[in-house]
Structures are given as C-alpha cells and as structure tokens.
Amino acid sequence: MKAQIISIGDELLIGKTLNTNAAFIGNLLTENQINVTKISVVGDDEQSIKDAFEYSSKNFDVAIVTGGLGPTHDDITMKCIKEFFETELIENEKILENIKSIFARRGREVTDINKEQALVPKCSEPIPNIMGTAPGSWIEKDGWIFISMPGVPSEMEMMFSKYVLPKLIERRGEVADITKSKTFSTTGIPESTLFEKLGDLTTLLNGGKVAFLPNQFGVKVRVNATAATNEEADNKITEIEQRIRTIVGRYIYTCKEETLEEVVARLLTDRGLTIATAESCTGGALANRLTNISGSSIFFNRGVVTYSNGAKVELLRVDEDMIDKHGAVSIEVARQMAEGIRSTSGTDIGIATTGIMGPKSDFSDKPVGLVYIGICDENMVTAKEFRFGENRLLNKDRTSQAALEMLRRCILGIEYDQ
Amino acid sequence: MKAQIISIGDELLIGKTLNTNAAFIGNLLTENQINVTKISVVGDDEQSIKDAFEYSSKNFDVAIVTGGLGPTHDDITMKCIKEFFETELIENEKILENIKSIFARRGREVTDINKEQALVPKCSEPIPNIMGTAPGSWIEKDGWIFISMPGVPSEMEMMFSKYVLPKLIERRGEVADITKSKTFSTTGIPESTLFEKLGDLTTLLNGGKVAFLPNQFGVKVRVNATAATNEEADNKITEIEQRIRTIVGRYIYTCKEETLEEVVARLLTDRGLTIATAESCTGGALANRLTNISGSSIFFNRGVVTYSNGAKVELLRVDEDMIDKHGAVSIEVARQMAEGIRSTSGTDIGIATTGIMGPKSDFSDKPVGLVYIGICDENMVTAKEFRFGENRLLNKDRTSQAALEMLRRCILGIEYDQ
Numbered sequence: 066m067k068a069q070i071i072s073i074g075d076e077l078l079i080g081k082t083l084n085t086n087a088a089f090i091g092n093l094l095t096e097n098q099i100n101v102t103k104i105s106v107v108g109d110d111e112q113s114i115k116d117a118f119e120y121s122s123k124n125f126d127v128a129i130v131t132g133g134l135g136p137t138h139d140d141i142t143m144k145c146i147k148e149f150f151e152t153e154l155i156e157n158e159k160i161l162e163n164i165k166s167i168f169a170r171r172g173r174e175v176t177d178i179n180k181e182q183a184l185v186p187k188c189s190e191p192i193p194n195i196m197g198t199a200p201g202s203w204i205e206k207d208g209w210i211f212i213s214m215p216g217v218p219s220e221m222e223m224m225f226s227k228y229v230l231p232k233l234i235e236r237r238g239e240v241a242d243i244t245k246s247k248t249f250s251t252t253g254i255p256e257s258t259l260f261e262k263l264g265d266l267t268t269l270l271n272g273g274k275v276a277f278l279p280n281q282f283g284v285k286v287r288v289n290a291t292a293a294t295n296e297e298a299d300n301k302i303t304e305i306e307q308r309i310r311t312i313v314g315r316y317i318y319t320c321k322e323e324t325l326e327e328v329v330a331r332l333l334t335d336r337g338l339t340i341a342t343a344e345s346c347t348g349g350a351l352a353n354r355l356t357n358i359s360g361s362s363i364f365f366n367r368g369v370v371t372y373s374n375g376a377k378v379e380l381l382r383v384d385e386d387m388i389d390k391h392g393a394v395s396i397e398v399a400r401q402m403a404e405g406i407r408s409t410s411g412t413d414i415g416i417a418t419t420g421i422m423g424p425k426s427d428f429s430d431k432p433v434g435l436v437y438i439g440i441c442d443e444n445m446v447t448a449k450e451f452r453f454g455e456n457r458l459l460n461k462d463r464t465s466q467a468a469l470e471m472l473r474r475c476i477l478g479i480e481y482d483q
Numbered sequence: 484m485k486a487q488i489i490s491i492g493d494e495l496l497i498g499k500t501l502n503t504n505a506a507f508i509g510n511l512l513t514e515n516q517i518n519v520t521k522i523s524v525v526g527d528d529e530q531s532i533k534d535a536f537e538y539s540s541k542n543f544d545v546a547i548v549t550g551g552l553g554p555t556h557d558d559i560t561m562k563c564i565k566e567f568f569e570t571e572l573i574e575n576e577k578i579l580e581n582i583k584s585i586f587a588r589r590g591r592e593v594t595d596i597n598k599e600q601a602l603v604p605k606c607s608e609p610i611p612n613i614m615g616t617a618p619g620s621w622i623e624k625d626g627w628i629f630i631s632m633p634g635v636p637s638e639m640e641m642m643f644s645k646y647v648l649p650k651l652i653e654r655r656g657e658v659a660d661i662t663k664s665k666t667f668s669t670t671g672i673p674e675s676t677l678f679e680k681l682g683d684l685t686t687l688l689n690g691g692k693v694a695f696l697p698n699q700f701g702v703k704v705r706v707n708a709t710a711a712t713n714e715e716a717d718n719k720i721t722e723i724e725q726r727i728r729t730i731v732g733r734y735i736y737t738c739k740e741e742t743l744e745e746v747v748a749r750l751l752t753d754r755g756l757t758i759a760t761a762e763s764c765t766g767g768a769l770a771n772r773l774t775n776i777s778g779s780s781i782f783f784n785r786g787v788v789t790y791s792n793g794a795k796v797e798l799l800r801v802d803e804d805m806i807d808k809h810g811a812v813s814i815e816v817a818r819q820m821a822e823g824i825r826s827t828s829g830t831d832i833g834i835a836t837t838g839i840m841g842p843k844s845d846f847s848d849k850p851v852g853l854v855y856i857g858i859c860d861e862n863m864v865t866a867k868e869f870r871f872g873e874n875r876l877l878n879k880d881r882t883s884q885a886a887l888e889m890l891r892r893c894i895l896g897i898e899y900d901q
Contacts, residue, residue: 076696076705078519080510081666083501087524092498101496102531104524106505109694113520137678137695170852171870176675196874217697219877278499287499342767342788348774349760349767352788356766359842359875367794370760370770370786372779376828380785380798410794424777457777 066237068094069125070104071117073132073142074216077106086131086221093230098240099127109133114145122209127233129225132216134199136178142213146186150204150211154184157191160200167198192228196220203232210236244291245298249309251316252283252325252470253481259284262312269308273301281462282325283316315479318470325469326354332476333364338413340472342368343381343406345393346420346436350465366412371402381405381417392429394419396437399448403439414475415441418468420451422460434460438468440475449481484655486512487543488522489535491550491560492634495524504549504639511648516658517545527551532563540627545651547643550634552617554596560631564604568622568629572602575609578618585616610646614638621650628654662709663716665724669734670701670743670888671899677702680730687726691719699880700743701734733897736888743887744772750894751782756831758890760786761799761824763811764838764854768883784830789820799823799835810847812837814855817866821857832893833859834886838869840878852878856886858893867899 070090076082084106091101102125107113114133121128133142147154161183168175182198185191192201192212197220204211212229214221251259256279263269273290286309290301310317318328333340342352342365352368355361369380374393377383383401391397399419407415420436421427433455439448451467453460474481488508494500502524509519520543525531532551539546551560565572579601586593600616603609610619610630615638622629630647632639669677674697681687691708704727708719728735736746751758760770760783770786773779787798792811795801801819809815817837825833838854839845851873857866869885871878892899 075694077506078509078522079513080506080508080519081705082696083503083506084522085501088495088498088501090498091496095497101498102526102528104496104502104522106522108520110520135695135697136675138684139694170850170872173673176679178678179675196872219699219874276499344767347771348779348783349762349770349786349788350774352767353765353771353879356768356788356790357876357879361766362790365766365788366791367798368767368788368790369798370767370774370783370788372774372786373784376785380787458775461771461775 066099066126066233067102067124068099068127068129068233069121070101071121071128071130072104072106072216073109073114073130074106075108075139077132078108086216086218089218089222090129090131090225093225094129094233096246097230097234097237098244099233099237109139109141111141111145114142115149118145118149118211122206122211126208127210128212129229130211130213131221134182134201134213134215136182136198143184143186146189146202146204146213150186150188150206152186152188155187156183157185157200159193160185160191163193163195163200164198192224194220194224195227196223201229203229242291242293243295243298244289245295245302246287246289247302247306247320248285248287248322249306249317250283250285250319250325251313252318252466254284254313254316256284259286259313259316263309264312270305271301273305281459282466315474318473324354324357325466325473326358329469329472329476330355330358330361330364332473334360336476338476339364339366340414340416341366341406341410341412343402343415343417344368344370345372345377345402345418346422347418347461347465347468348372350461351416351418351468354465354469366410369406377402381409392431394421394427394429394431394435394437396439396448396450399437399439400441400446401439403441403448404446407441413442414472415439416468416472417448418464420453420460420464422457422464423455424457436460436464436467438464438471440468440471442475484517484545484651485520485543486517486545486547486651487539488519489539489546489548490522490524490634491527491532491548492524493526493557495550496526504634504636507636507640508547508549508643511643512547512651515648515652515655516660516662517651517655527557527559529559529563532560533567536563536567536629540624540629544626545628546630547647548629548631549639552600552619552631552633554600554616561602561604564607564620564622564631568604568606568624570604570606573605574601575603575618577611578603578609581611581613581618582616610642612638612642613645614641619647621647660709660711661713661716662707663713663720664705664707665720665738666703666705666740667724667727667735668701668703668737668743669731670736670884672702672731672734673697674702677704677731677734681727682730688723689719691723699877700884733892736891742772743884743891744776747887747890747894748773748776748779748782750891752778754894756894757782757784758832758834759784759824759828759830761820761833761835762786762788763790763795763820763836764840765836765879765882765886766790768879769834769836769886772883772887784828787824795820799827810849812839812845812847812849812853812855814857814866814868817855817857818859818864819857821859821866822864825859831860832890833857834890835866836882836886838871838878838882840875840882841873842875854878854882854885856882856889858886858889860893
C-alpha cells in the first residue's frame with residue numbers, strides 16, 4: 066500500500082507555516098507498516114489541487130489530503146473534490162448537529178457560512194470532527210482511496226488517529242515482512258556519550274537498525290528490527306532492549322510515546338506523593354508541564370514563581386543574607402528554595418530552580434546558562450549545578466527537563482549523575 | 484518564474500524530521516517575488532527522485548533540490564543527477580581543496596568517501612559550500628534551471644542566501660509586478676465572525692488578496708497587494724490596513740512576527756508597570772509565557788500557581804466561604820485572586836485565571852472549558868467568563884492567550900468584548 070500525503074495551503078508554500086501535519090501522518094503510517102512514498106504541498110489554487118489529485122490517483126494507492134476545508138473564500142478543497150469526482154454536495158444531518166452543538170457550547174450562533182460546512186460529497190463517507198466544525202471525507206474510486214481532512218492540527222490529529230488510521234490498517238491487510246521499532250527516550254546524557262557507551266553497534270543490534278534523535282529534552286534512540294513474524298520481530302527488539310538497558314538504563318525514562326512529566330505524574334500518583342514547585346529561572350515552565358497532566362491536582366499542590374528576591378524571601382523564607390552572600394543563582398539558594406516551598410506548602414516533595422537563562426547575563430559575574438536545581442523530601446535536601454547554553458527558551462526547556470528527571474530519580478531512588 | 488522545491492530524504496517521509504528547509508527557501512523566494520507553486524518530498528529512492536526531476540522539468544521553471552548529497556550509502560542524489568542529465572562526474576580542484584581544508588581545521592584526515600564529494604556533474608556550475616564538504620550544483624537545460632544543495636540546514640541556508648538566491652533574482656529579471664504582504668495577528672474573535680465583520684472583501688481589498696490562518700491563539704489575517712512599483716504596492720497595503728483597522732482594529736495585537744507576550748512585555752516595560760500572576764487552571768502557563776521574554780524581570784515580580792483551595796486562601800487571601808458558596812471556578816474567586824495577588828505582591832497589575840481545563844470535569848456541575856479571568860489595577864477590578872473546548876492543552880493556550888489580551892486591553896484602555 067503506497068500512500069501519498071497532499072498538504073494544501075499557501076501558507077506552507079511561502080514558508081510561514083511548518084508542515085507538521087505531514088510529519089504527524091507520516092510517522093503514524095510508517096509505524097503501522099504503510100509506506101509514505103511522497104509528500105506534495107500545493108497552494109490554494111484550483112488547478113494545482115486538481116492536478117495533484119489526478120497524479121495521485123494514477124501513481125499511489127492512497128491520497129491523504131489536509132487543509133482548505135475552513136469556512137472562508139480561500140478554502141477551496143471541497144469545491145475541487147466536488148468537481149474532480151464529478152459528485153454533488155449534500156447536507157449531512159449528523160455533521161450539522163455537531164456544528165450546532167459546538168456553537169451552542171461556546172454560546173455562539175451558527176452562521177450561514179458555518180452551516181455550509183455540513184455539506185459533504187455525495188460519493189463520500191463523511192468522517193466526524195469531534196474537535197471542530199469541518200468534517201473529513203473518505204472516498205474510494207477504482208481501488209484508489211482518497212481521504213480529506215481539515216488542516217487545523219488538533220482536529221486533523223484526532224480525526225486521523227481515531228477514524229482514518231484504524232480503517233487504513235484494516236484495508237492494508239497482512240504484511241509479508243514485519244518491521245517493529247521501539248524508541249527509548251533518554252535524558253541527562255549527550256548524544257556522543259550515549260553513542261560511545263553503547264559501543265559496537267553491529268554486535269548490539271544483531272541485524273537491527275538504530276537512529277539517534279537529539280533535541281533539548283534529551284536523545285531518543287530508535288531501534289528497528291525486521292523479521293518474518295510478529296513474534297520474531299518482537300524477540301529481536303526485546304534482545305536489543307536488554308542490551309541497551311544494561312548499558313544506559315538509568316537514563317531511559319520511557320519507551321512509550323510519552324513525556325517525562327507524564328512519567329513523573331504517574332510515579333507521584335501511584336505512590337500518593339504530593340509536590341510543590343518554587344521556580345525562579347524557569348518562570349512557571351515546570352509547574353506548567355506538571356499541570357499539563359490531566360488529574361494533576363491530585364499530586365500538585367501549588368507552585369510559586371519567585372522572580373524577584375523579595376518574593377524569594379517572603380514566599381519561601383529564603384535567608385536575605387544568603388542571597389547577598391552567594392547571589393540568587395547559587396547552590397545554597399536553590400537548596401533553601403526547595404526546603405521553603407516544601408515546608409510552606411506541606412507537601413512530600415519540594416523542588417526549586419534558579420539560574421541565568423540568557424541571552425544576557427544578570428549583573429553578577431556568573432555565566433549565562435548556569436543553573437541550580439534543588440530538591441527536598443522528608444529525608445534529604447540536595448541541589449545540583451548545570452551548565453546549559455545561551456538560548457533562553459531552550460534553557461527553560463532544558464532546566465525544566467533536568468528538574469523533572471531529578472524528581473524521577475528521587476522518587477525511584479536512582480542516584481543522579483550527569 | 485514558477486519554482487518547485489524538491490526535498491529528498493526518508494526521514495522527512497517518516498515524519499521524524501520537519502521540513503524546515505522548504506519553509507526557509509519558500510519564505511525567501513516569496514519575499515523576492517519568485518513564486519513557489521509546489522513542494523515535493525521524496526525518499527532516498529532512485530526512481531522517485533528521477534520521476535520528480537522529470538515532472539519538474541516539464542511543469543516548472545526552476546527546481547530547487549535539497550538533500551541526499553552526504554557521504555553515506557543512502558545519499559544518491561548525485562547518482563540520479565548524473566543519470567538524469569546523462570552527464571559524467573568530474574573532480575573539481577577547488578571543491579577538493581575546500582574539503583581538505585575543512586578536515587585539516589578539524590584535525591582529521593580526508594578519507595576516500597569524502598574525496599568523492601569533490602566529484603561534480605560535468606554539465607554543472609558547482610556551488611561552493613563554505614560550511615561543509617558537499618558542494619551544490621547549478622544546471623540549466625532547455626530553459627529549465629536545476630539547483631541541488633545539501634540537506635544540512637546550516638549549509639543549505641548559507642549556500643542558498645549567498646549564491647543561489649542572488650543568481651535567481653538576477654535571472655528573474657525585472658518583475659512587472661511587485662507583491663507586498665502584511666499579516667495582522669488577531670485574538671478574541673473567531674474566524675467566521677472576523678470574516679463576516681470584514682464584509683465584502685472585493686471592496687475591502689481593491690484587487691488585493693487575503694488569507695485567514697486560525698489556531699488556538701487567534702486568527703492571522705494575511706493581506707497581499709500587487710502593483711507596478713514598490714511604492715504603489717506599499718500604498719495599496721496601507722489603504723487595506725486602514726480599512727481593516729477601522730473595522731476590527733481592537734482585535735489586532737500586532738502586524739509583526741511577534742507573540743502576544745512580546746507585545747504585552749513591551750507595553751509593560753515602556754510604561755514602567757509591574758505585574759504578578761495568580762494561576763489556577765493555567766498552572767504556570769501564563770507566568771511561563773511572560774518570562775519567556777528576555778528582560779522580563781523588569782516587569783514580572785512573581786507568580787503563584789494556586790492549584791489547591793488551601794493555596795488560594797493562604798497565598799491570595801481568597802475568602803474560604805466564597806469558595807464554598809460559588810466554587811473555586813467562579814467570577815467571584817477570579818476577582819478575589821486578582822486582587823489578592825496584586826495586594827500581596829505590591830505590583831501595579833494583578834491577573835488571575837481559574838477554570839476547568841478538562842478533559843474531565845471537576846466534581847461540580849460546571850462544564851469543561853468554563854474559565855474566568857480576573858484583572859485588577861489601582862483603579863478597577865473585573866473578571867470575564869469564557870467558554871473554551873475540551874482539550875486540556877489547547878484550553879491552557881486559549882486561557883493564557885485571553886489573559887494576555889485582557890492585559891493588553893487593560894494597559895491600552897481598550898474595552899474588552901468577546
């Protein structure tokens with residue numbers, strides 16, 4: 066089954082929007098043994114869109130189209146579908162109900178141009194959109210499968226995962242060679258160190274393949290193995306996993322599609338532990354990541370963002386003399402902040418960040434990228450020093466990631482080294 | 484001059500790498516009056532690459548190809564060029580010198596596979612790579628211009644800006660028409676309402692074009708105007724801008740490439756105002772966005788994330804009876820939180836969020852997506868009700884965006900309506 070992704074939108078051609086939709090779809094199709102052999106991006110132009118449909122119908126088994134389904138004049142995908150498939154548009158009762166209920170929930174009235182979004186191609190099976198107003202379409206013609214979805218990422222992602230992908234997998238049928246892959250998310254170890262520690266990859270992988278994907282949150286190690294059966298492929302992956310875990314297991318926080326905050330949230334919830342955060346340099350990023358988790362009110366009691374020294378003294382009882390002596394960015398202040406937030410909030414764990422995020426330094430002689438993270442539970446209080454880069458936003462990401470990793474290690478009783 | 488971008492690489496098809504190269508090229512070409520009419524992504528596969536070359540030579544004036552020029556087994560672009568153009572590869576002295584000097588600088592020896600990168604198509608003009616070892620190629624055939632560059636972003640960007648773009652502009656010649664564009668970032672008004680308020684677009688635009696780009700932070704309205712001279716095009720844009728501002732000016736927070744927090748940070752800094760945040764439902768997202776701005780310590784004094792009711796009472800002096808009576812998610816509590824954070828921190832402005840972010844409801848009968856935002860300065864305290872959707876992360880984005888917009892309006896004295 067050869068699939069093509071067709072992304073529609075001028076904003077993609079002129080480079081104002083990154084094509085994250087194609088990446089999202091490409092990733093999920095590949096993981097499910099459906100080959101993406103081409104991605105095409107065309108503008109909001111009738112001829113270009115129809116040409117792309119025509120080429121796809123002749124060269125690929127599946128076309129997955131995103132974009133151009135909104136309510137305004139430059140959204141012309143539905144018109145192109147109507148004309149390309151020589152079909153008509155008919156009002157769909159269920160879709161109209163969905164549009165009305167979305168507007169009702171937001172306390173707004175349904176306008177005529179919104180009602181038009183309930184018009185679907187007669188030759189199609191409409192795909193529901195539970196996140197928005199524009200429905201998708203599934204059309205089949207002479208063995209070619211054509212799928213149209215909105216370009217708004219959240220709507221497309223939900224629609225693709227819930228309706229499109231399962232149906233495509235069903236239609237794909239059994240595949241001859243099975244390729245399985247597993248991704249290990251590591252943090253706190255640089256790509257080159259990881260690479261060196263893993264040693265000879267030929268031995269390690271035994272016919273499998275590996276890719277290293279680094280970003281500011283850590284390095285993901287993706288392993289692939291191909292075999293004749295599901296079981297064989299799984300066994301190969303398990304063998305490779307055992308070898309990798311023996312060498313660098315402590316740095317791996319998950320092998321699922323989940324974030325470090327999801328892992329930490331589960332650990333806290335399972336153990337019935339509560340936490341409070343005291344942030345200076347991360348400015349709320351750490352609390353934000355913890356509260357991204359649904360149900361976080363169970364473990365997250367409160368957070369403070371003590372940007373000014375006054376706030377550190379008033380809210381966290383940090384010793385003013387200590388700040389004068391060592392500076393707000395110091396191991397001593399990180400430790401006192403962690404102790405302060407734990408004792409004032411009465412939680413099991415307190416965690417604190419202080420550092421210089423850049424791009425400019427503060428007025429001390431300390432370098433941009435210098436960070437201290439403090440952590441405190443009923444048995445201990447400790448703080449670690451980190452040296453990050455010069456980019457402010459990347460430094461906030463790196464610091465909140467390191468803080469979450471210190472939390473994970475603290476809960477699991479794994480020593481923290483860098 | 485119709486240009487196509489062809490990006491080569493399996494990693495793009497399987498969604499592990501975002502196609503930032505195409506966005507970079509598309510943006511610069513558009514700014515220089517060269518139309519990008521298609522972007523195609525193909526894998527490291529000979530037939531797919533040659534098919535893409537063939538199609539491009541027949542349908543476009545220029546093909547800009549990136550990727551597949553590295554030294555390893557899956558880099559096959561040069562082989563495809565050789566065969567597609569029926570040419571031979573010859574060693575280029577200057578390129579070889581460049582490779583040798585790069586290796587010398589890194590203290591490494593030049594290997595045979597690196598020397599192979601000095602082989603360039605006989606029919607081409609080689610393009611120097613001052614950041615790496617793989618040269619680019621400029622080939623012309625029957626009026627079609629073919630450009631090949633490496634896929635490493637830093638190398639491609641330098642090569643494109645320094646050599647390729649100036650030469651393309653020269654070849655483009657004088658353009659009969661100059662196109663200028665301007666983007667207005669709006670928030671607090673849905674796409675369909677914006678569209679309706681703007682009324683008849685033909686009159687409004689007077690020959691110009693408009694595109695609406697919605698996401699959870701608002702709707703961007705991009706306007707294009709074409710004219711014979713730079714000045715005329717600028718004048719057209721100014722006219723359109725005046726009409727748009729008359730109708731929906733209050734919703735526009737910028738027409739530059741900047742975020743709402745950057746706008747708010749500038750307003751606060753210019754006026755010497757200080758702020759403190761009290762967040763319940765946004766869980767630190769608002770403080771995080773404000774502290775993303777370099778220099779935010781000038782206006783941002785502190786923030787609290789009062790997830791528990793206890794924290795609201797202790798840190799913000801919210802009335803416990805009020806919480807019992809109206810619930811933590813209420814207009815009364817939002818107002819008290821804003822007053823509480825302003826008075827405890829001694830800042831000019833206090834802002835507060837409380838709501839149900841979902842996907843599950845709290846234990847009250849209030850719906851997911853219900854949000855109250857309170858704001859308080861020396862003259863007034865007020866709070867507004869919002870109804871957002873069911874997606875937790877999008878709701879946090881929408882709430883922090885609405886809070887920043889209330890701040891912007893408060894500072895500028897623009898009334899807040901929804």
